Amino acid sequence: MKKIIVGVDGSGLSLKAFERALSDVACQGGEVIVVCVAEMLSTLSLKKFDDQAYKRLIRHHRDILDEFLEKGKQSKVKIKGVLEAGRPASILARLAREEKADEIIVGSQGKDAEQKMLLGHVSSRLIEIAPCSVVVVR
DSSP: OEEEEEEEOSSHHHHHHHHHHHHHHHHHOEEEEEEEEEOOTTHHHHHHHOHHHHHHHHHHHHHHHHHHHHHHHTSSSEEEEEEEESOHHHHHHHHHHHHTOSEEEEESSOSSHHHHHHHHHHHHHHHHHOSSEEEEEO
16 A cells, blocks of 8 residues: 655646545555645744735635645545645655655646746755655656
8 A cells, every 4th residue: 555645736747646645546546645835945934924815824724725636526535634834845754754654756847937946946846855665757
């Protein structure tokens, strides 16, 4: 039974990563853990100084996660979702350790210019710190 963590952000590449995870688990059995991370340069500062903006950020990422979970219901794959705020690479690596994941799948870039820079960095960093194999989808 394979356990795959897939990082999603609403981009086309994260959808490809998600579809790959579903396909892999459907063939081999197992579970997909869909992770959406609300990335901010200083999420905790945002929460401390602008609670409403923080709540909007979290709600936006909750909507993204819910959309992926809804798509996952159409498959016969065991799936669960995780929403966290912080640094994506660190959170994905930590969850992989905690869940004893076999693999992490992420897109090579995010959905806008700022996220492209961050997620390019996220995939590079993840390769360095992940406790398991990392697949970067293009």
